Amino acid sequence: MLFIEAHNISKSYSKTLAISDISFDVKKNELYGFIGPDGAGKTTLFRLLTTLLLPNSGTISINNWDVVKDYKTIRKNIGYMPGRFSLYQDLTVEENLTFFATIFGTTIKENYDLIRDIYVQIEPFKTRMAGKLSGGMKQKLALCCALIHKPELLVLDEPTTGVDSVSRKEFWEMLQNLRNSGITIVVSTPYMDEASLCDRVALMQNGKIMQINTPQGVISKFPKPLYAIRSDDMYLLKNELVNYIDCESVHIFGQNLHYTSKSKVLNVNNLTLFLEEKNHTGISISPINPSIEDCFIALMTENSTSDAK
Amino acid sequence: MRTILFLLQKEFLQIKRNKSMLPIIFVIPIIQLIILVNAATLELKHINMYIVDKELSTTSRQIVSKFKASPFFAVKSSSFSLSEAMNDLKRDKVDVIIHIPAGFERNLVRNNKAKVQVIINSINGTVGGIANAYVSSIIAEYNKKVIADLVSVTPNAFSATPSITVTSSFWYNPQLNYKTFMVPAVLVFLVTLIGMFLSALNLVREKELGTIEQINVTPIKKYQFIAGKLIPFWVIALFELAFGLTVGKLIFDIPMVGSIPLVFGVAAVYLLVVLGIGLFISTLVDTQQQAMFIAFFFMLIFILMSGVFTSAECMPEWAQQLNHINPIFYFIRVIRMILLKGSGFKDIVNEFVALSVYACFVLSLAIWRYRKVA
Known part of the structure; x- marks a missing residue:
């Protein structure tokens, strides 16, 4: 069953086109991720979903409610967590939660089951001002506030930006638990490693969706075998690989260079010889599985070359 | 209605937590009254x-x-x-x-x-x-x-020169006490200042902090939100007026000839106008700085044209016409009439109606202009 259906939506701010003709759908009870760098249009898209902006063209419906006509119903039934911490910093944890519960006409008690797992972690600080919480705590509180009225859809705009890696991991576990308890979740993130935790992802760049797939599907679509290459002088290695006759792409990924060749199968021996000629030592070339990030970069390069044409 | 109550509860909590609020409410009026009333006098001596x-x-x-x-x-x-x-x-x-x-x-x-x-x-x-x-x-x-x-x-002349003697008596302020004249006006400034600035800055602060984003996705209605922002400052400003009147009575012994409830009745309507202007400004702008400057611009014009320092009757025709949209002009006139002259409701009904119409207009404008959708 489709929960969100978006058809050909566009949105521009005066002259800047933020969202250009994108369509997607989200199934009920799905954890759906929008992955893309800053400025890809994720926040604009989320503001359209949450009825804070009106699209220039195209239609979006959430649970068959139209975002333009039925915005009142939608607002009652979604929880939105903006990218910027937007709770009252001069109210305590408990006061914030009570406030958001009451304006939705409910109480903390009524929906405590839903937030219990998250709230117990911040409960020891419930008399602390929200502004005085750490980054991870703030996100947990914001999630509680977005959940307190038992929404059918949760829209989270970059919830893990600026949060340490342990809290990020915890946060994604919470999201998965929430999805399992029946809430549809749409989340955006600039971190590629988080993409694999979603059920499906949409890879966004410059206001367009480049690909929609399951994380596994995205990876399996990677066109060529990928190799991790390293040597003792990484800086020179990159410059020389770029000049290698069979080189299609080479990117730095942590300790390694990720490399694809123009030919279907890389001739490892030839490449090793080439590098040895250039006096490289400690050369290692090994095939690896592509990550979402590899796929994203490949798609980006593909799009920019096709745009140039 | 319940929603408004929760909004009010939240606003008052925030006001209570705001450390600069108490001095603003209690110290500013006393200092303003003492300095302005003593300083702004047209009595020339020495x-x-x-x-x-x-x-x-x-x-x-x-x-x-x-x-x-x-x-x-x-x-x-x-x-x-x-x-x-x-x-x-x-x-x-x-x-x-x-x-x-x-x-x-x-x-x-x-x-x-x-x-x-x-x-x-x-x-x-x-x-x-x-x-x-x-x-x-x-x-x-x-x-x-x-x-x-x-x-x-000169023996040939008349023994006395004929002359007309004018004996004047000054009504409503027999000693021509300038302070009696100034205190009500300063009180008006005070409640205007508190009302307009606090309300203008408060709403735009939510914009700056981003909290309005979270509010906008809730089912709160526009009028509820505006009411939640309006009522706290309305209460504070009315309290301020009571406090200022007490200080005026104690320090300057200003006469209170007319009915004090009537003063508050007019003030209640007047404050709706002032707060409405403040809220309207804050729906237009994005930062507290912008709100501050625009509010200040209007305050200055309203105050200087209100007839406090130069009598409004002396102004050119066009300026007097312009004063019809100056809420301070109405309120200063009314508060002086009630306190010094003892005018009753019948005497000020025109001003009262004007302020009421004004309040309705400005508040509708603020509600209309406040957008939950950008």
Whole structure:
């Protein structure tokens, strides 16, 4: 069953086109991720979903409610967590939660089951001002506030930006638990490693969706075998690989260079010889599985070359 | 209705937590009242005077002694040189020069006519005008006496000169006490300041902090949100008025002839206008800085045109027309009428209706302009 259906939506701010003709759908009870760098249009898209902006063209419906006509119903039934911490910093944890519960006409008690797992972690600080919480705590509180009225859809705009890696991991576990308890979740993130935790992802760049797939599907679509290459002088290695006759792409990924060749199968021996000629030592070339990030970069390069044409 | 209550609860909590709020509510009114009321007065005392008496006759000395005796003038120096006097005037050491030329007494007796030159520094027109009036009245007084003396020594003339005597009595402010006149006006500024700025800054603060984003996705209705922002500052400003009136009574002993509940009734409507303007401003702008400047712009115009420092009746026709949209003008007039004159509701009904219409208009504008969708 489709929960969100978006058809050909566009949105521009005066002259800047933020969202250009994108369509997607989200199934009920799905954890759906929008992955893309800053400025890809994720926040604009989320503001359209949450009825804070009106699209220039195209239609979006959430649970068959139209975002333009039925915005009142939608607002009652979604929880939105903006990218910027937007709770009252001069109210305590408990006061914030009570406030958001009451304006939705409910109480903390009524929906405590839903937030219990998250709230117990911040409960020891419930008399602390929200502004005085750490980054991870703030996100947990914001999630509680977005959940307190038992929404059918949760829209989270970059919830893990600026949060340490342990809290990020915890946060994604919470999201998965929430999805399992029946809430549809749409989340955006600039971190590629988080993409694999979603059920499906949409890879966004410059206001367009480049690909929609399951994380596994995205990876399996990677066109060529990928190799991790390293040597003792990484800086020179990159410059020389770029000049290698069979080189299609080479990117730095942590300790390694990720490399694809123009030919279907890389001739490892030839490449090793080439590098040895250039006096490289400690050369290692090994095939690896592509990550979402590899796929994203490949798609980006593909799009920019096709745009140039 | 319940939603509004929760919004109010939240606002009051935040106001209570705001550390600068208590001083704003309690210290500002006292300081403003004490400073402004004592400072902003048009009563002139001790005008510095330079006397150039080139004659030193009995008559001229009599005139000089009149000035010396007057509480309004302080004779700073005297000489025979008009140019020295002019130098002192230029250096701002004196404001008035009385020049009695040589042959003054002779002219007065022989020709029945003599001239005294009065030079007044009128950079501030009001002060110049008042100084001139004081000088003229002293000389006129003396003139009368001279006429009487001359008449009495001339046997053929009538024994008395006919004259019309004007006896004036000042109503509603018999001692022409400037403070009585100022306190109500300063109180109006005070509640206006508190109301307009606090409301204008509060809503835009939510925009700056991003909290409005979270509010906008909730089912809160526009009027509920505006009401939640309006009522707390309305209550604070009314409290402020009560506090200010108490201070005014205790320190300046201002008269309260009319009905105090009526003052509050009008204030309640007036504050809706002021708060509405503040809220409307804050729906238009994005930062507290912008809100501050725009609110300040309106405050300044409204205050200067309200007739506090210069009487509104003296303004040009177009300015008087413009005052029809100046809420401060209405309220200052009404509060003075009620407190000093004891006017009842019937006497102020026009102003009351004008303010009510204004309040409806501004508040609808603010609600209409507040957008939950960008």
